[in-house]
Amino acid sequence: MKDDVENREDRVANLKGLGCSRKRVEDARFTQGKGNYVDDIKLDGMIFGDFVRSPYAHARIKSIDASAALEVPGVLAVLTAKDLEPLGLHWMPTLAGDKQMVLADGKVLFQGQEVAFVVAEDRYAAADGIELVEVDYEELPVIVDPFEALKSDVVLREDLVAEDGSLPDGAHGPRKHANHIFTWEAGDKDPTEEVIANAEVVAEESMYYHRTHPCPLETCGCVASMDKVNGKLTLWGTFQAPHAIRTVVSLISGIEEHNIRVISPDIGGGFGNKVGAYPGYVCSVVASIVTGKPVKWIEDRMDNLMTTAFARDYWMTGKISATKEGKITGLHCHVTADHGGFDACADPTKFPAGFMNICTGSYDIPTAYLAVDGVYTNKAPGGVSYRCSFRVTEAVYFIERMIEVLAIELNMDAAELRRVNFIRKEQFPYTAALGWEYDSGDYHTAWEKALKAVDYEGLRAEQAQRIADFKAGKTRSLMGIGLSFFTEIVGAGPVKNCDILGLGMFDSCEIRIHPTGSAIARLGTISQGQGHATTFAQILASEIGLPADSITIEEGDTDTAPYGLGTYGSRSTPVAGAATAMAGRKIRAKAQMIAAYLLEVHDNDVEFDVDRFVVKGAPERFKTMKEIAFAAYNQAIPGIEPGLEAVSYYDPPNMTYPFGAYVCVMDIDVDTGVTDIRRFYALDDCGTRINPMIIEGQVHGGLTEALAVAMGQEIAYDDMGNVKTGTLMDFFLPTAWEVPNYETDYTVTPSPHHPIGAKGVGESPHVGGVPAFSNAVHDAFRAFGLRHTNMPHDHWRIWRTAHELGLHA
Amino acid sequence: MIPAAFEYHRPKDLDGVLSLLTEHGDEARVMAGGHSLIPMMKLRMADVPHLIDLQDVAGLTGISHSDNTIRLGAMVTQHDIIGDAKLAERAPILREAALQIADPQVRYMGTVGGNVANGDPGNDMPGLMQCLDAVFTLVGPEGTRDVPARDFYEAAYMTAREDDEVLTAVTIPVPRGGYAYEKQKRKIGDYATAAAAVQIVKDGGTCTAASIAMTNLSDTPVYSDAAGAALIGTSLDDAARAAAVAAMLGDIDPTEDNRGPVAFKIHVAGVILNRAIERAWARA
Structure with a gap:
């Protein structure tokens, strides 16, 4: 087989490897409605399950009467906690070391909590059955405020109080109150407080990062099918971590792990919502075991918004100290974290507040201290990383707001304050005061490029004129310039400090090269729209010299894919991407031996060149990878096994630290609170860029979710614990109409420890975008005395800010 | 999100x-x-145990024009309104308003009749029809009767229509002068935080007729006779507009919801009406 492409440049282009804006191979099916999502799975005899949910946020359950429901034609069974208890499945472990009711065991702790599971021949019968299950509730006092929870006599979790009234330690140490979950600390308390007490300038601020929800277009769901003949359970579901789900199902059900096959088919967005294990999965499995039939459970939109995995809900108080010249000397942060009725955060085990200790941000802050108190309330459980690494949006929002407040305190330009305090290029690898070792960065270069691109000085001049015009009564519009510089911490993570339920957070890739020179690679991750089938093939193409178009990427089937911890926290490229490159290098190492044999030279006398091995000094003597692949299957080569396969499990030595510089320019109608984002510039540095087109798409998507969160999206509760934003009428999901034009840009600072230098990008724009939008709102009102106002910045809250500043007089 | 079983009639x-x-x-x-x-x-x-789908019923579609009136069949969609050139010429406020309702997919399906008959205070067409002094035609077992839009709405989802009557058509006198439909909403597809429908007739530099109605600021649409009256005979200077806004604020009764508290809605209602008046005047 002779290659017809000989020019080296053409050979590189033919691979569509690293740096190529290769079109997404997934899109052919997605754009034609040919995707295969969980709800597309239809099995013979499949039945349906759905939940009776609590209308109350806190109530004791006195009785459940399912007799009328069971009279509905098509209703087969109604499961309650009493049915699950003999199996030990009425409660399940959470990823955060807590446990959660699968079905209400004597009481409910949040509105929408799962009370009973109605199993029926079709969805319609299930819905009718749900209406007829009679639950007798006794309402209990509702607590939706975590500060009140820590003072209240009302105990939300009686199961966590000993009979003598004492409080056993939780999964993360001692608890201070019956409604307290943990205290988690990082850094040096006393030195930090001393630095702040003696500082020349101190800025203090409290801020609430409101509760919101990832809201993927596809809600959560599963199909459980127990084959009673061979004892095998197959579970299709919207899982961001299929292998972890398999292990969890095995541990809680007692079914041996080899008898469980978990399959994540196409997933319509996850954003953290699909990391955890939900009662619907457990109930579907039980229902399938009981009935012997496949059972499907699919959330509707209200179920999804109200019950599965919220995000954020952090009350953050900060103190930041500096010299008069603006050099930051210390940072103190306390968080009261509202976890809802169960602690179901999806964080690495040792990090109950995720990586909140990245809150020193992109700045060289010598002394810092962080304490986080987790609290139970009568809200839905969750606390997932919504398009971010674990709690990193909270951390970055905190520091980027504190920087702005300090700039006000110092009467200093906020861009200049950042410039003065950035970690300098030569300081990397940089160990931050709260413990993380930043791998690489060049913040000053990125910042200057961003400020130049938007003509920062020009914008400030325009803003000054606008303020003058406003004061003169010539306009009712103000202009805000929102700055944000973020450092993400992604790629969890090194097994030595990152695990979930004891499972090390490595990831994996297994490659098989076929005789004719094409390949299949399987990974432990699962794409939910990120385009893994496109980008991982590109990594491999560059590593093994076969065209990306000849490489199939497969994920999500635990019977075929190697074990991995899944896709969230921007970990796929940093961890599984690294495993892919390393597995590719194993292929290449064997290929080198085969090539040397075929060319009749010593192994060390051939070298890799794009898509072939060439005899050193004799470029006309070569074997292409395609030829080598065939030889691997048809030649008896002394000392070399037939075949060409490799597997790599990659335990990353460190996290990766992508960063970026964002600028948002916003006009605000002071009289109505309506905002117009007229410019958004986003510079991202994600290290080596695998597919620039996909990066740009990721940035657009992440910024749009940042726009949502900053400008209107929230899960709001009333005092009775009722969800006020349970539909897309009130829960803000931006459409093309609301989204501004985005300008994207980049610098490239490779990760020194990643095999190809890539850092991950999917979540950066969300992490950096939220403070950029929010700071724009704040900046517009800075000249009129605003220090801080909480998100979301919807019309009425902006109007209220203007009103309180006296701008409507 | 599955309805109870119902019989479907067509x-x-x-x-x-x-x-x-x-x-x-x-x-x-x-x-x-x-x-x-x-x-x-x-x-x-x-x-709704018995759902009666009107889409096959003859005689409910179409936009017809006479010298002084325009008749919209109840099944005319928002999309039909946007696309009708003659309507855009004779009653442009209808197109301006329809373009601010929901999104194109909804507008393909959503009808004038459904919008005005349901009595949802969030709907845009009821206030608009009050501004235009429309008449709704109701057909029932007792025959046909006409009810002015300004008398039709009693409370949220409560109207002058009897349970056994069907709203078949909306007839408006051809509007005169300048127009504006001004709506503030949080996002595409949302109901109004506040919306104002305004028609103004200018003669020389003086306002000779004005009609004003507000949407989603009470449990019914609000036709504010006093707001219109405050403009008539004036040159629509700041004082006249302020008087109209003050009169309108006396007629609305907003409630707090996720769009914001009452004080905000009152403020925005005033701002929106003032802008609508200015825009209508500029077009008059």
């Missing part, structure tokens, strides 16, 4: 509709585009 003519309504009484509801009723049924907030 009669071919109005007599068929009326006989179904007579037979099933308050167990039956007619459906035009379904964009208000179906979500309520899915949430099981509306219990």
Whole structure:
């Protein structure tokens, strides 16, 4: 087989490897409605399950009467906690070391909590059955405020109080109150407080990062099918971590792990919502075991918004100290974290507040201290990383707001304050005061490029004129310039400090090269729209010299894919991407031996060149990878096994630290609170860029979710614990109409420890975008005395800010 | 999000509709585009054992023009309104308003009749029709009667229509002068935080007629006679507009919801009306 492409440049282009804006191979099916999502799975005899949910946020359950429901034609069974208890499945472990009711065991702790599971021949019968299950509730006092929870006599979790009234330690140490979950600390308390007490300038601020929800277009769901003949359970579901789900199902059900096959088919967005294990999965499995039939459970939109995995809900108080010249000397942060009725955060085990200790941000802050108190309330459980690494949006929002407040305190330009305090290029690898070792960065270069691109000085001049015009009564519009510089911490993570339920957070890739020179690679991750089938093939193409178009990427089937911890926290490229490159290098190492044999030279006398091995000094003597692949299957080569396969499990030595510089320019109608984002510039540095087109798409998507969160999206509760934003009428999901034009840009600072230098990008724009939008709102009102106002910045809250500043007089 | 079981009826003519309504009484509801009723049924907030789909009923579609009036069949969609060139010329406020309702997909289905008949205070067409002094034609077992839009709305979802009547057409006098439909909303597809419909006639530099109605600021649309009156005979200077706004604020009664508290809505209602008046005046 002779290659017809000989020019080296053409050979590189033919691979569509690293740096190529290769079109997404997934899109052919997605754009034609040919995707295969969980709800597309239809099995013979499949039945349906759905939940009776609590209308109350806190109530004791006195009785459940399912007799009328069971009279509905098509209703087969109604499961309650009493049915699950003999199996030990009425409660399940959470990823955060807590446990959660699968079905209400004597009481409910949040509105929408799962009370009973109605199993029926079709969805319609299930819905009718749900209406007829009679639950007798006794309402209990509702607590939706975590500060009140820590003072209240009302105990939300009686199961966590000993009979003598004492409080056993939780999964993360001692608890201070019956409604307290943990205290988690990082850094040096006393030195930090001393630095702040003696500082020349101190800025203090409290801020609430409101509760919101990832809201993927596809809600959560599963199909459980127990084959009673061979004892095998197959579970299709919207899982961001299929292998972890398999292990969890095995541990809680007692079914041996080899008898469980978990399959994540196409997933319509996850954003953290699909990391955890939900009662619907457990109930579907039980229902399938009981009935012997496949059972499907699919959330509707209200179920999804109200019950599965919220995000954020952090009350953050900060103190930041500096010299008069603006050099930051210390940072103190306390968080009261509202976890809802169960602690179901999806964080690495040792990090109950995720990586909140990245809150020193992109700045060289010598002394810092962080304490986080987790609290139970009568809200839905969750606390997932919504398009971010674990709690990193909270951390970055905190520091980027504190920087702005300090700039006000110092009467200093906020861009200049950042410039003065950035970690300098030569300081990397940089160990931050709260413990993380930043791998690489060049913040000053990125910042200057961003400020130049938007003509920062020009914008400030325009803003000054606008303020003058406003004061003169010539306009009712103000202009805000929102700055944000973020450092993400992604790629969890090194097994030595990152695990979930004891499972090390490595990831994996297994490659098989076929005789004719094409390949299949399987990974432990699962794409939910990120385009893994496109980008991982590109990594491999560059590593093994076969065209990306000849490489199939497969994920999500635990019977075929190697074990991995899944896709969230921007970990796929940093961890599984690294495993892919390393597995590719194993292929290449064997290929080198085969090539040397075929060319009749010593192994060390051939070298890799794009898509072939060439005899050193004799470029006309070569074997292409395609030829080598065939030889691997048809030649008896002394000392070399037939075949060409490799597997790599990659335990990353460190996290990766992508960063970026964002600028948002916003006009605000002071009289109505309506905002117009007229410019958004986003510079991202994600290290080596695998597919620039996909990066740009990721940035657009992440910024749009940042726009949502900053400008209107929230899960709001009333005092009775009722969800006020349970539909897309009130829960803000931006459409093309609301989204501004985005300008994207980049610098490239490779990760020194990643095999190809890539850092991950999917979540950066969300992490950096939220403070950029929010700071724009704040900046517009800075000249009129605003220090801080909480998100979301919807019309009425902006109007209220203007009103309180006296701008409507 | 699955409605309770219901019988689906699809009669071919109005007599068929009326006989179904007579037979099933308050167990039956007619459906035009379904964009208000179906979500309520899915949430099981509306219990409709007999759903009567109007889409095959003859005589309910079409926009017809006479010298002094325009008649919109109840099944005319928002999309039809946007696309009708003659309507855009004779009553441009209809197109301006329809373009601010929901999104294109909803506008393909959503109808004028459904929008005005349901009595949802969030709908845009009721206030607009009050501004235009429209007349709604109701057909029932007792025959046909006309009810002015300004007398039609009693409370949220409560109207002058009897359970056994069908709203078949909306007729408006051809509007005169300048117009504006000004709406503030949080996002595409949202109901108004506040919206104002304004028609103004200018003669020389003086306002000789003005009609003003507000949307989603009470449990019904609000036609503010006093606001219009405050403009007549003036040159629409700051004082006149302020007087109109003050008069309008006396007629609305907003409630707090996720769009914001009452004080905010009152403030925005004033701002929106002032802008609508200015825009209508500039076009008059």
